[in-house]
Amino acid sequence: MSITKICCIGAGYVGGPTMAVIAQKCPHIQVTVVDLNEERIAAWNDENVDNIPIYEPGLSDIVAEARGRNLFFSTNVEKAIDEAQIIFISVNTPTKTYGKGKGMAADLKYIELCARQIARIAKDNKIVVEKSTLPVRTAEAIKSILDNTGNGVQFQILSNPEFLAEGTAVTDLLNPDRILIGGDTSVEGQKAIQSLVDVYANWVPADKILTTNVWSSELSKLTANAFLAQRISSVNAMSELCEKTGADVNEVARAIGMDSRIGPKFLKASVGFGGSCFQKDILNLVYIAKSYGLNEVADYWEQVIIMNDHQKRRFSNKMVQTLYNTVADKKIAFLGWAFKKDTNDTRESAAIYIADDLINEQAQIAVYDPKVSSRKVLADLDYLETRTSEKNSANVTSFSDPYEACASAHAIAVLTEWDEFIAYDWQKIYDGMQKPAFVFDGRNILNRVALESIGFIYQGIGS
Ligand code: NAD
Ligand code: UDX
Numbered sequence: 001m002s003i004t005k006i007c008c009i010g011a012g013y014v015g016g017p018t019m020a021v022i023a024q025k026c027p028h029i030q031v032t033v034v035d036l037n038e039e040r041i042a043a044w045n046d047e048n049v050d051n052i053p054i055y056e057p058g059l060s061d062i063v064a065e066a067r068g069r070n071l072f073f074s075t076n077v078e079k080a081i082d083e084a085q086i087i088f089i090s091v092n093t094p095t096k097t098y099g100k101g102k103g104m105a106a107d108l109k110y111i112e113l114c115a116r117q118i119a120r121i122a123k124d125n126k127i128v129v130e131k132s133t134l135p136v137r138t139a140e141a142i143k144s145i146l147d148n149t150g151n152g153v154q155f156q157i158l159s160n161p162e163f164l165a166e167g168t169a170v171t172d173l174l175n176p177d178r179i180l181i182g183g184d185t186s187v188e189g190q191k192a193i194q195s196l197v198d199v200y201a202n203w204v205p206a207d208k209i210l211t212t213n214v215w216s217s218e219l220s221k222l223t224a225n226a227f228l229a230q231r232i233s234s235v236n237a238m239s240e241l242c243e244k245t246g247a248d249v250n251e252v253a254r255a256i257g258m259d260s261r262i263g264p265k266f267l268k269a270s271v272g273f274g275g276s277c278f279q280k281d282i283l284n285l286v287y288i289a290k291s292y293g294l295n296e297v298a299d300y301w302e303q304v305i306i307m308n309d310h311q312k313r314r315f316s317n318k319m320v321q322t323l324y325n326t327v328a329d330k331k332i333a334f335l336g337w338a339f340k341k342d343t344n345d346t347r348e349s350a351a352i353y354i355a356d357d358l359i360n361e362q363a364q365i366a367v368y369d370p371k372v373s374s375r376k377v378l379a380d381l382d383y384l385e386t387r388t389s390e391k392n393s394a395n396v397t398s399f400s401d402p403y404e405a406c407a408s409a410h411a412i413a414v415l416t417e418w419d420e421f422i423a424y425d426w427q428k429i430y431d432g433m434q435k436p437a438f439v440f441d442g443r444n445i446l447n448r449v450a451l452e453s454i455g456f457i458y459q460g461i462g463s
Pocket of ligand 1: 009092114
């Protein structure tokens with residue numbers, strides 16, 4: 001089947017950038033991204049392309065090129081489903097906050113709603129693509145909902161997980177390590193796979209497009225995230241041992257990364273990984289393993305999360321200890337709130353948990369992040385429900401100028417690795433601070449020797 005119309009349900013961090021790149025690379029295909037969130041769709045349609053709701057380097061240029069040509073953002077979900085030959089489901093699949101599997105399993109209610117809506121609206125055969133990250137065997141449930149509509153429409157379900165990382169989404173989408181497409185082994189299933197392969201083949205080399213059965217594809221996504229997060233927890237575990245022994249975790253990471261079997265990537269010790277995926281997907285994996293009675297498998301992967309929580313807590317404890325065991329009424333400047341550089345996403349950012357711990361100790365937090373609004377900072381803290389919103393507002397202030405954020409602070413915590421932090425006038429920052437002036441570098445990005453020569457007391461991770 002030659003594809004001319006695609007729809008994507010969910011205009012978030014995955015749906016938006018992924019569809020923008022498909023539209024750019026396939027001008028012959030009309031791509032419509034739909035979402036229930038009117039504010040988000042309005043922002044995607046904002047005349048000023050710099051106001052699109054997701055910050056990703058290079059994304060606004062692509063949206064500017066394709067929007068209105070063959071890329072459309074809309075709240076009219078039904079129309080888009082009706083017209084499309086391929087429907088991507090790219091809605092959120094957060095950790096369940098209620099009922100069975102609370103705190104572990106993926107909440108599939110948004111997925112099921114999409115499946116029911118597609119079943120209700122579709123009048124001709126459709127290919128439905130799981131773009132969201134889903135537990136292995138979810139396609140079975142989607143298929144069951146779709147096949148029981150009784151209106152004779154044939155559906156093929158494909159799994160096509162997304163491997164982009166935020167902050168590098170555009171380059172990841174333009175030059176993916178691989179595209180994974182899982183489908184049914186039947187003739188119809190193979191035809192559906194080929195239709196999606198043909199879409200990606202517009203810019204992805206054939207040898208990077210991998211096809212598998214549906215279950216392998218679904219499970220590969222959870223496995224990839226578990227392996228990546230495991231490397232970070234492994235190096236973070238070593239960072240604590242380094243601090244006790246005089247070894248330097250940066251040197252250890254470099255030494256082991258030169259072993260071609262280990263490789264240099266994802267070995268950066270940090271205050272702990274954040275983001276919307278790693279924790280959610282590993283918890284989901286743990287839940288799935290437990291549900292099959294595989295307790296050793298579940299315990300093995302759960303340790304990655306336990307280590308990450310420990311690393312965050314260890315960082316805030318160390319700050320309090322170093323600051324003479326009290327941070328009450330002290331101003332602590334946070335450089336960075338996003339979970340990594342080059343994104344405005346703050347989901348599960350380590351900064352939120354460090355702030356929460358320090359507010360418990362009655363610190364005054366001054367936040368500067370180049371892309372995160374003060375409203376978002378407070379919303380993130382309120383979401384934890386540790387204390388009232390008024391109390392959070394009383395203890396946290398956001399600044400649009402980093403030097404103001406650091407002025408008269410007792411300490412600075414670097415919590416995101418934004419490049420601009422490295423280029424700051426650190427002498428000026430030092431001059432404006434309370435003495436002794438401390439820097440807790442949760443990303444190991446600053447030049448320790450230079451800062452110490454200015455007079456800072458510097459503490460990195462793992463050295
Ligand atoms: P997101 O929260 O940014 O976006 C999801 C969007 O779906 C929201 O805007 C929401 O309003 C919309 N939505 C929910 N239900 C809907 C419905 N019934 N109809 C229309 N719109 C609906 O989430 P995201 O970060 O884009 O993640 C989406 C999926 O992709 C998740 O399963 C996630 O695990 C996976 N994923 C995310 C990343 C990432 O880096 N963020 C990477 C790979 C995979
Ligand atoms: C991740 C996966 O990388 C991506 O393939 C998947 O599609 C979605 O989940 P993302 O969470 O966007 O992507 O960013 P990633 O670069 O993986 O970073 C996640 C967290 O780990 C960040 O907080 C980052 O700062 C941290 N990290 C990463 C480290 O602490 N050390 C590292 O060496 C690498």
